[in-house]
Amino acid sequence: MKLGKFNLVRQKRLAQFALYGFLLFLAFSIADLTIIYIRDLMLPSEAPPQKTAKMNPQQFIDRNQFTGISSRNLFSSTGIMPEAITLKQDDTQKEDIPILSALPLNLIGTLVHSDPSKSIAAIEVKSKNLTGSFTPGSDVEGLARVERIERGIAYIRNNNTNALEYIELKSAGKVSFDASKAAAVAPAASKDVKAIAPNRFQIKRSDLLKYTNDLSSVLMQARAVPNRDPATGEINGFRLLDLQENSIFGQLGLARMDILQSVNGERIDSIQKAMETYNAMKNGNKIELGVVRNGKTEVMTYEITQ
Known part of the structure; x- marks a missing residue:
């Protein structure tokens, strides 16, 4: 008796699930048919209007702007080799030839650095009885300006004549601060x-x-x-x-x-x-x-x- 009631309840539940499944299938079918029917109505009947692209006015370049390039063309149809490009110098731009300075300056020593701007020259100003250290670009007591410093020699620009001059050591000695070895010189003969x-x-x-x-x-x-x-x-x-x-x-x-x-x-x-x-x-x-x-x-x- 109890087993019969259990089977009856089970059959009712299965019938309910079958009904729900049928209704769900029916709803999907109706929705699919509806989409098929109205799909053509949703498509546009006309093409969208075309947008006209903005055209920038063409800029014409004057051919004369390329004259410098065309004139240097080694493979031009004329076959004429252009002149070499050289720096034009007038008489005032010619390189100065240094002369021995007659200023009351005495070069005591030089220290040459790998960076020329950091080289140092010890110069004695005889007229003022003083000694100082000068780097390139320094003014030497209003008498001259140091141009560059090399081994045992200093090139200066005379403030009065604007001429390039030089002063050098009395002896041929000079020290390069970055040298790998110290030069061999005679040590002191006696203890002072x-x-x-x-x-x-x-x-x-x-x-x-x-x-x-x-x-x-x-x-x-x-x-x-x-x-x-x-x-x-x-x-x-x-x-x-x-x-x-x-x-x-x-x-x-x-x-x-x-x-x-x-x-x-x-x-x-x-x-x-x-x-x-x-x-x-x-x-x-x-x-x-x-x-x-x-x-x-x-x-x-x-x-x-x-």
Whole structure:
């Protein structure tokens, strides 16, 4: 009895699902037929209007604009080879030929940099009894302007005559700061510097002037490079990479790998500053040289005697 009731309920449910499925199929069929019927009515009966493209007026180029090109054509039908393009110079544009300067200037030394604008010449102005360091473009006490600096020679432009002149070292020596080797020069034959205590020395003024007036030979006795601060990258001195045996640097108590940082408290942070400090030592009675050796700062004291 119970089994019969269960089958009856099951048959009713199946009949309901069959009815729903039939109605759903019927709805899809009606919708499809409707779309087929009205599809042709939805299509446009006429083509869309055409848009006319905007035409920019043609720009005509004058043929004369290409005259420069056509005149240089080596394969033109005329077969005429055009003249070579050369820079036309008049008499005022001809390259100047430098002449030996008669100005009261004396070239003491030169430092040639790989960048010509950073080269330095130490020049003594005899009329004013002063010495200075000059780079290309610098004015030399109103007398001349430095044009360029080469090995052992400085080219200057005379401010009065505008002529290109030159001054040169009395000796053939010159130091290139970037040179891989220091030139061989004769070291000091005798000791001119006397050690009186640790890091304390004496030197006669006449001997001091002998070296300061011959900057080229002095610099050739050693090779130095800029030393840079590892934190900032700025130059904080100059490191001595090599010294000649019995050179003046050895007499001054300096050694290889020493870093020269200051002279009389003045920091040496550029080649020009080093040159200026070097020239300023002529008139001093005492020189204190700040040196970093093996990571420790030492002060070398030099007393100038008469």
